[in-house]
Amino acid sequence: MRIGIVCYPTFGGSGVLATELGKALADKGHQVHFITYQQPVRLNEFNANIFYHEVRVPTYPLFDYPPYETALASTMVDVISNNNLDLLHVHYAIPHASAAYMAKKILEKQGKTIPVITTLHGTDITLVGKDKTYAPVVTFSINESDAITAVSYNLRDETYNSFKIEKEIEVIHNFVDVKRFNKKALDAFRRVIAPEGERILLHASNFRKVKRVQDVVKIFAKVNQSIPSKLLFVGDGPERGGAESLSRELGLFNEIRFVGKQEQMEDILAVADLFLLTSDYESFGLAALEAMAAGVPVVSTNAGGLPEINIHGVTGYLSNVGDVEEMGNYALKILSDTEELNKYKAAAKQQAQIFDISRIIPIYEKLYNRFCQCI
Numbered sequence: 001m002r003i004g005i006v007c008y009p010t011f012g013g014s015g016v017l018a019t020e021l022g023k024a025l026a027d028k029g030h031q032v033h034f035i036t037y038q039q040p041v042r043l044n045e046f047n048a049n050i051f052y053h054e055v056r057v058p059t060y061p062l063f064d065y066p067p068y069e070t071a072l073a074s075t076m077v078d079v080i081s082n083n084n085l086d087l088l089h090v091h092y093a094i095p096h097a098s099a100a101y102m103a104k105k106i107l108e109k110q111g112k113t114i115p116v117i118t119t120l121h122g123t124d125i126t127l128v129g130k131d132k133t134y135a136p137v138v139t140f141s142i143n144e145s146d147a148i149t150a151v152s153y154n155l156r157d158e159t160y161n162s163f164k165i166e167k168e169i170e171v172i173h174n175f176v177d178v179k180r181f182n183k184k185a186l187d188a189f190r191r192v193i194a195p196e197g198e199r200i201l202l203h204a205s206n207f208r209k210v211k212r213v214q215d216v217v218k219i220f221a222k223v224n225q226s227i228p229s230k231l232l233f234v235g236d237g238p239e240r241g242g243a244e245s246l247s248r249e250l251g252l253f254n255e256i257r258f259v260g261k262q263e264q265m266e267d268i269l270a271v272a273d274l275f276l277l278t279s280d281y282e283s284f285g286l287a288a289l290e291a292m293a294a295g296v297p298v299v300s301t302n303a304g305g306l307p308e309i310n311i312h313g314v315t316g317y318l319s320n321v322g323d324v325e326e327m328g329n330y331a332l333k334i335l336s337d338t339e340e341l342n343k344y345k346a347a348a349k350q351q352a353q354i355f356d357i358s359r360i361i362p363i364y365e366k367l368y369n370r371f372c373q374c375i
Contacts, residue, residue: 001368002031004079006072006100007091009040013286014121017151017174018091019043024177024361026050033079037068041263053079069095069102076103080114086372089117090145093125094134097141104144115371118145120169122283122304125159139163146371152305155283170367173308174284175360178352181293183270190271193257199229199335202272202296204265204287205279207237214239215278215324217246217256219299222328224255227335231256234268269294273341274331280321282306293352297344299330309355315348 003025007018019042022032026049033051034040043052055075057066076099079085088103090096097118107114118141125138142148142159148169150156156169194200201220205211213233220231233243233256240258247253262268269275275291277300282288284305288298292309298316300306312318317330334344 001087001372002033002083002085003368004033004035004076004083004085004088005091006035006076006088006096007040009036009038009043013174013284014092014119015040016042016286017121018089018119020175020177020357021089021361021364022050023047024357025364028361028365031083033083033085035072035075035079044263051083069099072096073099073102073106076100077106080107081110081112085114087115087117087368089119089368091119092121093118093138093142097145098137101141101144115146116144117147117149117367117371118142119172120148120150120155120159120283122151122155122281125155125162125283135163139165143167147367149367151284152308154305154308158283172360172363172367173355174286174289175355175357176286176289176293176352177357178293178349181266181269181290181295181352183266183294185270186267189267193232193271194230196228199223199227199273200232200271201229201274201276201331202232202234202269202291203276203278204234204262204268205237205277207235207239207243209239210280211237211239212278212280212322213243214246215322215327216276217243217250217252218324219276219278219328219331220256221250221252222324223331223335224252226332229255229335232268232272233258234260234262234265236260265290266294269296272296274299274334275316276327276331277301277306278321278324278327279303279306285309289352289355292348295345295349297334297341297348299327299334301327309351311347311351314344315351316344 005022008015019040026032026047035053037055057071090100100116143166149172151174203216247256275296275298277288282304298310301321302318319326
C-alpha cells in the first residue's frame with residue numbers, strides 16, 4: 001500500500017507517533033511518503049520504503065505570513081499524483097486536515113479519489129482548535145475526513161464536547177516499541193549522574209506552560225529531603241528558565257541536570273528510577289508510556305488520558321493537578337524501598353505491553369483497508 005503521512009516534524013507527541021507509525025508500516029512492506037516542512041526528527045535511519053517530501057513555502061514581500069497551508073495542499077496534490085498514493089493520513093488537525101480537504105477536492109477534479117484519515121492528538125482540539133479564529137475550519141475539515149481517530153478516550157470525549165462532530169471518532173491509542181526500550185542501564189552512565197548511588201528522577205517534555213515543570217522541581221525538593229537523589233530534565237522550552245531559577249532558590253541546582261533535547265530516550269530512561277509528569281493536561285501521555293516501557297514507574301497528574309495508561313497504585317500514582325505534596329509523598333513511597341520499587345518497575349513494563357507497536361499497527365492497517373483494498 002502507498003500511504004501519505006502528514007505531520008509536524010518536531011519532538012512533539014503527534015510528530016513522534018506519526019513518524020514511528022510510518023516506520024513500522026514501512027517495515028511491514030508498505031510504501032510510506034512523509035509530507036512536511038522538514039525531515040522528522042525520528043526519521044533517522046534509511047528504509048527503502050520511506051520517502052520524504054519537503055513542503056517549500058516561497059516568501060514574497062506581499063505576505064507577512066507565508067501561506068503554509070496552501071503550499072502544503074499543493075505539495076499533497078503533487079505527491080499523491082506522482083506517486084499514485086492510495087491513502088492520506090494526516091496527524092494533528094491544524095492545518096493538516098483542512099489542507100488535506102483542499103488537496104482532495106483538487107484531485108477529484110482530476111479524476112483521482114484519495115481517502116483522508118485524520119488523527120487528533122491533543123492541543124489541536126483542547127487548546128488551539130477551540131480558538132474561534134480556527135474552530136469553524138477545524139470542525140468542517142474534521143467532519144470532511146473519511147475517518148477520524150483520537151489517541152485516547154478522553155480526547156475523543158473532549159472533541160465531541162467542544163465541536164459539532166457528525167461522524168464517529170475511533171480511539172486508537174498511542175503506542176510504543178517496547179523492544180526499543182528494553183535496555184540495560186549503563187553503569188558508567190548512571191555513576192556520572194548519581195556517583196553515590198542516589199535515586200534518579202526524570203522529567204521529559206517541551207517545557208511549555210501546560211507541563212508545569214516548576215512542580216517537578218518542588219516534588220524533587222520533597223524527595224531530596226528524605227532520600228539522596230538526582231533529577232534529570234530532558235527537553236527544552238519557554239519554562240526552562242523558571243525551573244532553573246526555582247532550583248537555585250531551593251538550593252538544588254547542583255542536584256539537577258538540564259540535558260536539553262535528546263533523541264535516544266531509551267538510553268536515558270534505562271538509568272531512571274521514577275518518571276514525573278505534572279501536566280495540566282495530557283491527551284495521552286506518550287512520554288509516560290515510554291518511561292513505563294523502560295520499566296520506570298510514573299507519578300503523574302490525573303489529567304486527560306493519563307489514567308488510561310498509568311494505573312494508580314500499580315504502575316505508579318495519580319494526583320490532582322498542582323498537588324505537589326501528595327505527588328512527593330507518592331514518589332517517596334515508591335523510592336524508599338528497593339523491593340517496592342522493583343515491584344512498580346515490573347508492573348510498569350507489563351502495562352506498557354498493552355500499547356506495544358505490534359498490537360496497534362494492525363489496527364491502523366485494518367482501518368486503512370476499509371478505504372483501500374490494497375493490503
